[in-house]
Amino acid sequence: MFIGGYTSPMPSPASILKETFGYDTFRPLQQEIIENALAQKDTLAIMPTGGGKSLCYQIPSLLFDGLTVVVSPLISLMKDQVEQLRAFGVPALFINSTLSPQEYQQNIDDVKRGAVKLLYVAPETLLTPKILSLLDSVQVDCLTIDEAHCISEWGHDFRPEYRQLVEVRKRFPKAVCLALTATATSRVRQDIRNTLKFSTTNEFVASFNRENLYIEVIRKREPVSQVIGIINRYKDQSGIIYCFSRKQVDELAAYLASKGYSVRPYHAGLEDAERKRNQELFIRDDVQIIVATIAFGMGINKPNVRFVIHFDLPKSIEGYYQEIGRAGRDGLPAHCALLYSYSDAAKINYFIDQKEGEEKRVAIEHLNAIVRFAEDELTCRRKPLLNYFGESYEADNCSNCDNCTSAPTALTDITIFAQKFLSCVKRANEKFGAGHIADILLGSKNEKVMRWEHDKLSTYGIGGELTKKQWMHIARQLTSMGYLKQEGEYHTLSLTSKAMETLKKREPVFGVVQEAGRARIKGQRTDVEYNRELFEILRAKRKELADGERVPPYVIFSDKALVEMAAYYPRNESAMMKITGVGKVKWKQYGGLFMGLIKTFCEQNNISATPDPAPQTTSRDSEVGERTRVIADGFDSGLSIQELAGRHGITQSTIVEHLTKYATAGNKLRKADELKSMTSANERQIQLAFSAFGESENLFLRPVFDKLNGELNFDELKILRLLYLAQRQM
Ligand code: ADP
Numbered sequence: 023m024f025i026g027g028y029t030s031p032m033p034s035p036a037s038i039l040k041e042t043f044g045y046d047t048f049r050p051l052q053q054e055i056i057e058n059a060l061a062q063k064d065t066l067a068i069m070p071t072g073g074g075k076s077l078c079y080q081i082p083s084l085l086f087d088g089l090t091v092v093v094s095p096l097i098s099l100m101k102d103q104v105e106q107l108r109a110f111g112v113p114a115l116f117i118n119s120t121l122s123p124q125e126y127q128q129n130i131d132d133v134k135r136g137a138v139k140l141l142y143v144a145p146e147t148l149l150t151p152k153i154l155s156l157l158d159s160v161q162v163d164c165l166t167i168d169e170a171h172c173i174s175e176w177g178h179d180f181r182p183e184y185r186q187l188v189e190v191r192k193r194f195p196k197a198v199c200l201a202l203t204a205t206a207t208s209r210v211r212q213d214i215r216n217t218l219k220f221s222t223t224n225e226f227v228a229s230f231n232r233e234n235l236y237i238e239v240i241r242k243r244e245p246v247s248q249v250i251g252i253i254n255r256y257k258d259q260s261g262i263i264y265c266f267s268r269k270q271v272d273e274l275a276a277y278l279a280s281k282g283y284s285v286r287p288y289h290a291g292l293e294d295a296e297r298k299r300n301q302e303l304f305i306r307d308d309v310q311i312i313v314a315t316i317a318f319g320m321g322i323n324k325p326n327v328r329f330v331i332h333f334d335l336p337k338s339i340e341g342y343y344q345e346i347g348r349a350g351r352d353g354l355p356a357h358c359a360l361l362y363s364y365s366d367a368a369k370i371n372y373f374i375d376q377k378e379g380e381e382k383r384v385a386i387e388h389l390n391a392i393v394r395f396a397e398d399e400l401t402c403r404r405k406p407l408l409n410y411f412g413e414s415y416e417a418d419n420c421s422n423c424d425n426c427t428s429a430p431t432a433l434t435d436i437t438i439f440a441q442k443f444l445s446c447v448k449r450a451n452e453k454f455g456a457g458h459i460a461d462i463l464l465g466s467k468n469e470k471v472m473r474w475e476h477d478k479l480s481t482y483g484i485g486g487e488l489t490k491k492q493w494m495h496i497a498r499q500l501t502s503m504g505y506l507k508q509e510g511e512y513h514t515l516s517l518t519s520k521a522m523e524t525l526k527k528r529e530p531v532f533g534v535v536q537e538a539g540r541a542r543i544k545g546q547r548t549d550v551e552y553n554r555e556l557f558e559i560l561r562a563k564r565k566e567l568a569d570g571e572r573v574p575p576y577v578i579f580s581d582k583a584l585v586e587m588a589a590y591y592p593r594n595e596s597a598m599m600k601i602t603g604v605g606k607v608k609w610k611q612y613g614g615l616f617m618g619l620i621k622t623f624c625e626q627n628n629i630s631a632t633p634d635p636a637p638q639t640t641s642r643d644s645e646v647g648e649r650t651r652v653i654a655d656g657f658d659s660g661l662s663i664q665e666l667a668g669r670h671g672i673t674q675s676t677i678v679e680h681l682t683k684y685a686t687a688g689n690k691l692r693k694a695d696e697l698k699s700m701t702s703a704n705e706r707q708i709q710l711a712f713s714a715f716g717e718s719e720n721l722f723l724r725p726v727f728d729k730l731n732g733e734l735n736f737d738e739l740k741i742l743r744l745l746y747l748a749q750r751q752m
């Protein structure tokens with residue numbers, strides 16, 4: 023077994039990251055967490071799924087003299103993790119109930135000999151006298167507690183054995199303790215800290231934003247063909263489709279299989295063996311798609327899941343975010359599509375109705391939150407999701423969700439509609455949902471309207487200018503803009519104080535009037551440019567090797583590594599070592615083989631130049647999105663920055679940023695002179711700023727700010743930079 027290579031001189035975490043794991047940079051907070059643990063401080067790390075928690079203890083384990091024990095409840099994951107580590111040349115083992123007596127003894131002997139740096143154990147295994155006394159006989163330097171939320175009774179996955187880990191800590195007082203989790207509300211966090219006696223200063227909470235996930239909500243019309251439309255875009259790429267019920271899973275999986283798709287079902291109603299087999303086929307890339315209930319996913323570490331489709335509405339935002347979190351763990355773009363129809367919400371409501379008391383109340387809250395999220399067509403999807411986890415998302419435009427990438431619809435004055443709708447809500451005593459209010463406005467004679475005598479209201483029949491669908495859309499906007507509150511199981515609408523004010527003062531309201539059958543333009547960020555044909559050749563080789571070694575393909579190389587190889591054609595050791603995920607051991611083991619394939623491919627296709635592996639920011643930076651173009655067109659047609667800001671519902675400063683992006687990409691702005699009237703800078707300041715911009719290559723603002731001794735603030739400088747860019751192009 024490989025254990026050399028970690029002796030003198032003491033390597034740094036960064037060098038292990040590169041040489042062993044083949045990664046260039048740490049993900050957010052990884053370095054801080056690693057350093058904190060190395061400084062022997064007990065550490066609590068909260069990171070989203072795919073955030074990179076494992077390296078936080080794997081790298082320290084290679085720097086400690088003794089053993090790192092990793093406690094994890096996910097037995098099915100241990101084997102997978104240990105295989106991945108060994109492929110990187112890290113001496114790791116696991117001990118749990120799945121081992122045969124011989125394997126168990128062998129692993130115990132290896133630990134005793136000091137041939138292991140990382141030992142994965144299930145909590146109940148760790149607590150056995152045999153394992154505890156084994157650990158007494160070696161030096162334990164670090165006790166890692168994975169899925170640390172299991173320690174808390176407030177969490178969604180409490181495990182009593184986890185409580186007893188406190189005793190294990192006492193037994194190994196010299197070992198630093200590192201607790202990790204992806205799901206922890208502040209209450210659970212506090213509980214973990216209290217139980218393990220951690221101080222708040224050693225808590226690290228990473229952002230839950232997963233930039234590489236494209237998030238969209240699609241109106242559910244013909245769900246099966248909508249699903250097929252999506253999976254056809256990801257030929258041969260892995261994906262998960264979540265359904266509400268087992269029956270739905272079976273039906274959809276059978277239908278897709280009958281159409282020739284590579285697909286298997288997964289739910290708790292299947293035999294253990296079949297479930298296991300289906301999961302394994304998916305993990306090994308032998309099957310492309312898993313159709314599953316939410317029972318699927320906990321023990322899955324597969325990094326190359328390219329899409330997650332929600333065929334039905336999830337029950338809560340928390341669950342939804344965890345499920346889409348399984349997409350794109352490798353950091354490459356991934357697609358998350360939620361098919362939404364109101365009748366799905368009603369279906370969940372039906373089940374909620376059978377609950378009682380507090381449980382029912384909580385379930386209704388959760389459902390209302392996810393319905394609000396799904397119905398909101400204006401706000402960036404990331405905002406409500408991250409807000410839910412107590413994080414604020416400040417950017418106006420994430421450029422990676424449907425609401426941010428769809429062409430902005432011009433906002434119009436909807437004051438009259440708003441007034442009609444709001445006053446109708448009021449007159450119906452704030453006791454009804456949007457559908458009923460729309461019926462009143464439309465003068466419907468349906469049973470409910472007649473029973474409540476709502477045909478006698480002054481607002482009855484005054485809304486014939488819009489269809490019911492359009493009124494429903496108005497209602498959703500009024501809710502997301504904070505004029506209406508939606509509560510309870512019947513989604514009852516009531517007016518907020520903002521609405522009262524607006525009605526009283528007759529203030530204008532701006533929004534969108536939906537056209538019947540409006541088609542939305544949706545975009546998606548493009549991937550790195552790479553050669554598909556070469557990628558497929560490399561992928562086939564990876565699969566062959568993986569099957570030979572009986573491990574999942576990603577244990578050999580990640581998709582990201584293959585994509586980079588197919589983009590940069592590395593044909594020598596140093597170029598190969600620049601590829602993400604190629605460390606020393608992987609280079610030795612597979613480097614030559616893959617390089618051979620790349621060389622042959624290049625010769626056959628007359629490819630000589632080797633583009634340098636550069637950070638993959640270029641494609642995104644130079645690309646001008648749909649929204650940027652629309653804003654620039656508006657500017658060219660004579661709209662002021664202020665008008666544009668109002669129209670798009672974003673700040674003036676963001677409008678300036680869009681225009682700057684547009685100009686930087688080499689496009690001409692026609693009415694640039696107008697910008698001069700927007701700045702309070704005098705001629706001297708403008709000249710100074712221009713000469714400073716002229717000297718700098720990247721047009722950063724800071725040097726210009728300094729040169730002007732802070733006379734102009736950054737907003738001013740942004741305008742001057744845009745003016746500079748525009749004039750340079752004339
Ligand atoms: P988590 O346990 O937080 O869900 P993992 O530790 O499984 O996440 O990491 C997710 C994926 O990201 C893995 O494939 C891992 O190899 C990769 N990864 C982790 N850290 C880095 C990094 N600094 N650079 C590149 N890839 C990374």
Ligand code: ZN
Binds near residue numbers: 403404421424425
């Ligand atoms: Zn967005």
